[in-house]
Amino acid sequence: MRLENTGIEKLRVDLNILDDLLPQFGLIRAGQWDYERVTYDRKIVIKDHVYYLRVQGYALEGDVGAHDAYIQLKVPILGKYYYPHGVEYGEDENFPKALVTRCQEILKEVYEQLEPLADQVPAETV
Template structure:
C-alpha cells in the first residue's frame, strides 16, 4: 500500500545525513540495497500471530554511489507491507491494515518528514 501525499516524497539529500535521520526515527537500512537504490524499513509489531507490518521508504541515487556512501538520494513515496511468516512481505493494494497500524504509520511519517524538513532548512 502506497502512502500518498507525504511531505518528503522527492526530497533530495546526501546519503550519510539521510541514514542518520532514518536511524534516529527507528528505520533500519534494508539489506536489499544496490549501487543505485536504498531502502529503509520500520517494523511495526502486530497482535496477530505470525504477522508483522513494515513501513518502507525507498530512495534512488541520482548522483554518486551507494556502496561508497557518497550518493545523493532522491526519496520515493513510502509504502506499507505485511509480513506473513514464513512466506514474506506483501505490498499489494489488496492488503488491509488495522486502524492502529495506519495511525502509527501516520505518526512515524509525520515525524520523519519534520526531521527531514528541519535538516533541509539548515543545510
C-alpha cells in the first residue's frame, strides 16, 4: 500500500542524515541497499501478523556503499509479510485502520525532522 501525500517523496537528503535520523523512528537500513538504492524498514507486529513500513530512495549523486550519496526519497509503502513468500505491498492487501493511521503519524514525524535538513543537494545535480 502506497502511503501518499506524506511529503517524504519530495525530499532529497544526504545519506548520512538518513542513517542517523531514521533509526530513531524504528526505520532501519540494515543490509537493504546497493550502490544506488536504499531501503529503511520498520517491522510492526500485530497479533500473529507482521507488517513493514518501508521508506525507499535512490542516489541522485554519489555512492551508497561509500556512505557518500544524496538520496531522493520515494513514496513510503506498507506491506504485510507472508511466510515463506515474503512481503506483499499490493493495493489488494487488507491493513488495519489503526496500523495505517500509526504509520501516517510516524511518517509525519519523520517528515517534520527531515524537511529542514533536506534539499542539501548541490545545485548542479538537481
